[in-house]
Amino acid sequence: MNLQKRKELVEVALGKREADIVLKNGNLINVFSGEIYKANIYIYDKYIANIVECELDSINTGKNIIDINGNFVSPGFIDSHVHIESSHLTPVNFARAVLPKGTTTIIADPHEIANVLGIDGVKYMIENSKDVSMNQYYLIPSCVPSVVGLENAGAEFNDRDIEEMLDLPRVLGLGEVMDFVGVINQSDRMTKIVETALQKNMFVQGHAPGLIGNELSAYICGGPVSCHETTIGSHAVDKIRKGMYVDSRESSISKNISSIVESVKYMKSPRNLTLCTDDREPRDILEVGHVNNCVRVAVKAGLDPIEAIRATTLNTAQEYKLDKIGALVPGYFADIVVLDDLTNFNVLKTFWQGKLIAENDKLVVEIKSPELNIETLNSVYVNDLNENDFKIKAPIENGDIEIEVLSYLTKERSITAQKTILVKAKDGFIDISENSNLNFVAIVNRHKQNNNIALAVVENFHLKEGGVGSTYSHDSHNLTIIFNKPSEALAITNKIKELAGGIVTSENGVVTGTLPFPIAGILSNQPAEILSKEITEMNEILRKMGIESPSPITAPSTLALIVIPDVKMSDLGLIDVKEQKVINIFKA
Numbered sequence: 285m286n287l288q289k290r291k292e293l294v295e296v297a298l299g300k301r302e303a304d305i306v307l308k309n310g311n312l313i314n315v316f317s318g319e320i321y322k323a324n325i326y327i328y329d330k331y332i333a334n335i336v337e338c339e340l341d342s343i344n345t346g347k348n349i350i351d352i353n354g355n356f357v358s359p360g361f362i363d364s365h366v367h368i369e370s371s372h373l374t375p376v377n378f379a380r381a382v383l384p385k386g387t388t389t390i391i392a393d394p395h396e397i398a399n400v401l402g403i404d405g406v407k408y409m410i411e412n413s414k415d416v417s418m419n420q421y422y423l424i425p426s427c428v429p430s431v432v433g434l435e436n437a438g439a440e441f442n443d444r445d446i447e448e449m450l451d452l453p454r455v456l457g458l459g460e461v462m463d464f465v466g467v468i469n470q471s472d473r474m475t476k477i478v479e480t481a482l483q484k485n486m487f488v489q490g491h492a493p494g495l496i497g498n499e500l501s502a503y504i505c506g507g508p509v510s511c512h513e514t515t516i517g518s519h520a521v522d523k524i525r526k527g528m529y530v531d532s533r534e535s536s537i538s539k540n541i542s543s544i545v546e547s548v549k550y551m552k553s554p555r556n557l558t559l560c561t562d563d564r565e566p567r568d569i570l571e572v573g574h575v576n577n578c579v580r581v582a583v584k585a586g587l588d589p590i591e592a593i594r595a596t597t598l599n600t601a602q603e604y605k606l607d608k609i610g611a612l613v614p615g616y617f618a619d620i621v622v623l624d625d626l627t628n629f630n631v632l633k634t635f636w637q638g639k640l641i642a643e644n645d646k647l648v649v650e651i652k653s654p655e656l657n658i659e660t661l662n663s664v665y666v667n668d669l670n671e672n673d674f675k676i677k678a679p680i681e682n683g684d685i686e687i688e689v690l691s692y693l694t695k696e697r698s699i700t701a702q703k704t705i706l707v708k709a710k711d712g713f714i715d716i717s718e719n720s721n722l723n724f725v726a727i728v729n730r731h732k733q734n735n736n737i738a739l740a741v742v743e744n745f746h747l748k749e750g751g752v753g754s755t756y757s758h759d760s761h762n763l764t765i766i767f768n769k770p771s772e773a774l775a776i777t778n779k780i781k782e783l784a785g786g787i788v789t790s791e792n793g794v795v796t797g798t799l800p801f802p803i804a805g806i807l808s809n810q811p812a813e814i815l816s817k818e819i820t821e822m823n824e825i826l827r828k829m830g831i832e833s834p835s836p837i838t839a840p841s842t843l844a845l846i847v848i849p850d851v852k853m854s855d856l857g858l859i860d861v862k863e864q865k866v867i868n869i870f871k872a
Contacts, residue, residue, distance in 0.1 A: 285608075285615075289329065296326055296333035297614060299343040303328050304638065306346035309338060310357035310622070315598040315611050318553070318590050325357065327618045330637035334614055352622060355632060359597040359611050360388025360619030361575035363561055364531040364604075365460070365489070365512040368409065368420075369396035370563030370838075372756070372801060372808050372815060375413035375420055376653045381566060381812035384642035385574040386621035386631040388418050391604055393459035393489065395425030400663050400731070400761050400804040402428070402439030403449060408658045410452055416651055417641050419619075421604070423459035423489055424449040426477050430462050430759040430847045431864060435854035437760040438663070438731035443476040450484055456604050457487030460512070462759070462847040464492055465864055467506040468499055478507040487604055493848055496522045504528055510603065512560050513848075515540045517547025524554050529603050532595070534578045535562040537698075537835040537842075541578060545585035553591060558600045565835060566816040576621075576629045589626040659803050662784040664730045664755060666763065669737075669777055671770035674726055676739045678709035679870055685709050688869045689722070690843070690851045690858060691743040695832050698842035702851040702860070702867065703743060716741060716768075723747045725843055726773055728763040729855040730755060730780075730805070736855035740869055742766065742843065748830030750791035751776055754840040755805035759847070762855050764840045769793070787837055789825055797825040799837065 285293075295301035303326040312323040312335065324341050326334040336343065368378045368390075375392075382390070397405035406424065413420040424446055429437040449455065458481035461467055466474035481488050490508030492500060496519050510529035514520045515538070520530045532544045541559060548554060559578035573580065575596050582592040601610025608616045618638040624630045634642040641649050678685060684706055691703040707722070708715045716722040723745050729736040751767030753776035763780060767773040771793030779788045779795050785805025789797040799822040801808055808815050819837060826836035833839040846852040846859045851867065853859065858867040 285331070289331075293328055293331055293333045293615065296328040299345070301328070303333060303346040304348065306349045307357065307620070308349055308351050309354060310352035311354060312612060313356060313358045313590060313593055315359060315590065315594045316613065320356070320590070325612065325620070327638045330617055332612060332614055332616050332618050335612060356623040356626060357612065358386075358593050358621045358623055360609070360621050360634070360636065361386045361579070361596045362389040362391070362600040362610060363387055363575050364391060364529075364558040364600045365533070365560035365562055366390050366392050367394070367396055367563055368392050369394065369806050370535075371566055371569065372806065372819070373566060373812055374653070374803065374807055374809060375409055376416055376651060377811050379413070379416035379418050379420065380647060380651055381569045382574045383418055383634055383636070384631065384645045384647060385569065386576045386623075386634050387574045388619040388621070388634065388636045389421070389606070389609060390419070391421050391423060391456060393423045393425060395428060395459055395759060396761060396806055397804050398425040398428050398439060398441070399437040399759050400806065401658065402441075403445060404658060405804060406449055407452065408656060410454060412654060412656060414654070417636050417639070417649055419609070421454050421456050422452070423457055423487070424455060425459045427462040427759070427847070431466070432473060434846055434859050434864060434866070435760045435844075435856060436729055436731065436733055436736060437762070442473070443480045446477050447480050450481065450486060457481050458489060460489045460491040461508045462491045464495060464503055464847070465862065467508065468502045470506070482507055490528065491847065492523070494519070500526060500528075512562055514544060517543045520544040521547050524548060524551065524556055527556060529556045529558060531558045531560040532578075532582070533560050533562045534581050536565045536568050537563060537833060537838050539834070541581045542585040545582050545587045549586045553594070555599055555602065557595050558603060559592070559596045563838065565819055565837075566812040567820055570812055570816055573629070576631055580629045583627065659809065663805050664763070664781050664785050665732050666728055666730050666777060666781055667735050669774060671774050673737055674724070674739065674767070674770040674773040676714040676724070676741070678712055678714050680709045681712050682709055686871050687714065687741060688858060688867055688871070689741045689743050690725070690853060692745060695746065698845055698848050700849075700851050702858075704871070705743065707741070714741065720748070723766050723768060724773070725853055726765045726767070727844060727853050727855045728765065728777060730763045738853065738855050738857045740853055740858050745839070746830045746832060750789060750796065750829050752787065752789050752826060752829065752840055753777065753780055754787045754837070755780060755785040756787065756801060756837075757841045757844045760844060760854065761806055762844065764844050766840055766843070787822055789829065797822055
């Protein structure tokens, strides 16, 4: 804010200059004092010039007076950690979807598209989000690929790449440091990458699933200051006590806020508790909500409403050192949400920088989409394959044989374990036809660098029939296929290449469903309303095939999450996450 603007705001505050907008008779939620009281808000240009209790207001003038009629007035919501790509929307379409829900600021980590398109992918997200009537801040992906040597993605970032990107517009720091093992063991790569951000006095976002005690302390000492991967309440207590920001997550597939709130609600206003969405599908955004839904869930779990709002406003703004947002006070940006009550948290109006952006769940401004060349590129590079490429060669011709498999522990979560099981070899190949709990899995490298194909067996994925393949596959976004017959995997691969990426289902070699993601194989150009219907249709197909996940289209991607314990899959084979090594599926 320049000197002239400050002078004008002073005049508005004193009643010597007319405000642009006056929001009258609102129940103002003050996140600094923890109070709610009747007040009028005076907005001039992008800023709040004055807030006066209704009965004490002697000004009562403005160019545009809006009566709030006793509804609640909150700072605009801030999402402390989100991957826009997980909504499969472009940044523009994402803004169009979340603004009516009261989200005025997000901190996004574009590591999904970075794993496909490298630096160009990061620049695309920033460029596409340039004029979206909200604050879209970015963190530079720290782990591309997630763990060097354990998977091959479409790019590989070193500390010099990170340093270059940290200077891009609207960049706040380093994205989630997923290689927590590398940080704790002080690997040369992770030490250099984290140090690059710290030398610039920038934020370092963490990723610490299951870390507690000494290992958690070591991780924090290594540089990261936050974690959105907390799923157990007692772990949240340990992290908050140690000064780590706990970005409590309520995504389409991982719902952790209730568990965390139940364990920390006894604390007196923890300043390092925030709420985030992480990965949320368009239908959930449109029908359930965005950050306002996180607040709703937190309050239902027992968190005081003012504390819940503070966890999505002031706490997050202070976490990222964002100036002049996160509260409704003079001199701050006029990012304001009007709510119906403090139970449902339905959003009636959204203001961003003093401008009414959305009302009654609809945008009232036009947000234009830029035309960018990167959206026309086909990022799927896979050679012509045949059915034999999807068969696991056995070390014996026929008979029983023990193999190592990736086994899911529950239907709801992505936590897995290594397990030894007995299967049959038939005509020199692994045969799982007699075990309904097993499926084949293939990771097909779809980037330019190589033609790797890794095959294994997964237990308890619950794909009863047919096959499903996806180029949206954390974090490398190689083509992940879960199938029962090689013909299904081949049909999926061929269709994926034709679509330039997406999700495809097949049965007996015939394609049964498609969901195109032509931008980097992970994004659609469709608006949320249309894409929501397309995703819902695909989810229904997958549920009929046996996948009972809260987000069936996301389920295949969890197989390749080689930074989530204990065993996952990459284009190099089965991966021991904690030991960071490839597992031989056959007993030596």
